[in-house]
Amino acid sequence: MSKLKPGKSPGRDNIHPEFVIHQSTTTSGWLCAFYTSCYQRLKLPKTWRRASVIALPKPNKPAEDPKSYRPISLLCVPFKILERMVHSRIEPVVDSQLPREQAGFRRGRSxxxxxxxxxxxxxxxxxxxxxxxxxxxxxxxAYDTVWHRGLHLKLLRTIPDRHMVKFIMETLSNRSFILQTSSGQCSRLRRLKNGVPQGSVLSPMLFNVYIHDxxxxxxxxxxxxxxxxxxxxxxxxxxxxxxxxxxxxxxxxxxxxxxxxxxxxxxxxxxxxxxxxxxxxxxxxxxxxxxxxxxxxxxxxxxxxxxxxxxxxxxxxxxxxxxxxxxxxxxxxxxxxxxxxxxxxxxx
Incomplete structure (x- = not known):
C-alpha cells in the first residue's frame, strides 16, 4: 500500500489511491483478510476483472490510424495492491529462472x-x-497476444507453488474491458481471451516468463x-x-x-x-x-x-x-x- 502513488486514475470501482493510502489500521486489516480469502478460495470480485482502457497516442504517428495508439488499462486500485503482493512473492523465484540476456523490468537492470x-x-x-x-x-x-494456456504451462515449469500458479491464472481469466475516450464516451463491454493487461504490475514479469525459453x-x-x-x-x-x-x-x-x-x-x-x-x-x-x-x-x-x-x-x-x-x-x-x-x- 505504501507504494501507491496519489493522483493516479481509479478503475471501474472508482476507488482512488488516496482512499487506500489514508485508510485506518482496522480497514487495512479487513482488506488483508479479504485478500487472503481471495487467494485461498481462488475467487475475485467481478469488478476487478473489468478495466477501463484509454488509448495514448504514440509519438510521430498519424492520429487517424488506430494502430497509432497504445492501450493502457486502468485497473481497480485494491486489485493493483493484490497484484503487487503476488509480484513480491514470486519475483525472487521467477528472476532466478530468467536468462541473463533478458533484462526487462528486473532489479538492477536497465x-x-x-x-x-x-x-x-x-x-x-x-x-x-x-x-x-x-x-x-x-x-x-506482444502483450496482447500471450496465449493463456501456453503461459499456464510455463508458469508451472517456473513456479513450484501450484496454488500460486492457479491464482495467477485466475487473475487473468474472464477479463473484460471498456474503451473510454477523452470525451467520456465508452464502448461496449469486450471480453479478453488472451493477453496480459497493459498497466498491470504483473504483466512484464509474466511476459518474461512467457519468452524465457x-x-x-x-x-x-x-x-x-x-x-x-x-x-x-x-x-x-x-x-x-x-x-x-x-x-x-x-x-x-x-x-x-x-x-x-x-x-x-x-x-x-x-x-x-x-x-x-x-x-x-x-x-x-x-x-x-x-x-x-x-x-x-x-x-x-x-x-x-x-x-x-x-x-x-x-x-x-x-x-x-x-x-x-x-x-x-x-x-x-x-x-x-x-x-x-x-x-x-x-x-x-
Missing amino acids: TADQVTLLCQDIEDSFQDNEKAGVVYLDLTA LPDTASRKYGYADDLAIMLNRPTWKAMEEGLNEDMGTLVVYLRRWRLQLSVGKSVAAAYHLSTREARRELEVRVDNKCLEVQQAPKYLGVRLDRTLSFKQHLEEVKAKRNTAPQSGAEALMRERSTWLSIPPSEY
Missing part, C-alpha cells in the same frame, strides 16, 4: 545495460576485423521485455548472413509455436563494420521468403546505432530536441551524456 552490451559485442567484432550483423525483431501486440542460437540475444535483438559476427558477410537466416528460422518457429507474431514489415537488419564502405552492405535476411528492411542507423531501446557506432545521428536527434524545447532538450542531452559516461562495466 535499457542502458542492453544497449551497452550490444555495442560492446559489436566493438569486439571490430577489433577482430569481423563482420557484424544485427536483426531487431518487432513483435506485433527462447531457443539456443549461434547469435547472441539482447532482450528487454518484447524488444529483442540478435547479433552475429563472422569473418565473411556470407557466413554471417547464413548464420542470421538460420537463427531467424529457429526463432520464427518458436514464436509461431507459442502464438506470437513477428512483424516482418517492422523488423529490420543492420550491418556493422569500421569501414563505412563495408558497412553499407545490404544484408539479405529472409522471413517467409521476404527480405527484412535494411537500415543504416536503426533505433534500439531509444538509441540510434549507426553502422560504425559513431552515434552521430543519435546526437543530432538529441540536439534537434534541444533546439525545439531548450530547457527540456538540454536536460535530455545531459541525461544522455551522463548515461554513457556513468554506466558501470557489464558483468557479461
Whole structure:
C-alpha cells in the first residue's frame, strides 16, 4: 500500500489511491483478510476483472490510424495492491529462472545495460576485423497476444507453488474491458481471451516468463521485455548472413509455436563494420521468403546505432530536441551524456 502513488486514475470501482493510502489500521486489516480469502478460495470480485482502457497516442504517428495508439488499462486500485503482493512473492523465484540476456523490468537492470552490451559485442567484432550483423525483431501486440494456456504451462515449469500458479491464472481469466475516450464516451463491454493487461504490475514479469525459453542460437540475444535483438559476427558477410537466416528460422518457429507474431514489415537488419564502405552492405535476411528492411542507423531501446557506432545521428536527434524545447532538450542531452559516461562495466 505504501507504494501507491496519489493522483493516479481509479478503475471501474472508482476507488482512488488516496482512499487506500489514508485508510485506518482496522480497514487495512479487513482488506488483508479479504485478500487472503481471495487467494485461498481462488475467487475475485467481478469488478476487478473489468478495466477501463484509454488509448495514448504514440509519438510521430498519424492520429487517424488506430494502430497509432497504445492501450493502457486502468485497473481497480485494491486489485493493483493484490497484484503487487503476488509480484513480491514470486519475483525472487521467477528472476532466478530468467536468462541473463533478458533484462526487462528486473532489479538492477536497465535499457542502458542492453544497449551497452550490444555495442560492446559489436566493438569486439571490430577489433577482430569481423563482420557484424544485427536483426531487431518487432513483435506485433506482444502483450496482447500471450496465449493463456501456453503461459499456464510455463508458469508451472517456473513456479513450484501450484496454488500460486492457479491464482495467477485466475487473475487473468474472464477479463473484460471498456474503451473510454477523452470525451467520456465508452464502448461496449469486450471480453479478453488472451493477453496480459497493459498497466498491470504483473504483466512484464509474466511476459518474461512467457519468452524465457527462447531457443539456443549461434547469435547472441539482447532482450528487454518484447524488444529483442540478435547479433552475429563472422569473418565473411556470407557466413554471417547464413548464420542470421538460420537463427531467424529457429526463432520464427518458436514464436509461431507459442502464438506470437513477428512483424516482418517492422523488423529490420543492420550491418556493422569500421569501414563505412563495408558497412553499407545490404544484408539479405529472409522471413517467409521476404527480405527484412535494411537500415543504416536503426533505433534500439531509444538509441540510434549507426553502422560504425559513431552515434552521430543519435546526437543530432538529441540536439534537434534541444533546439525545439531548450530547457527540456538540454536536460535530455545531459541525461544522455551522463548515461554513457556513468554506466558501470557489464558483468557479461
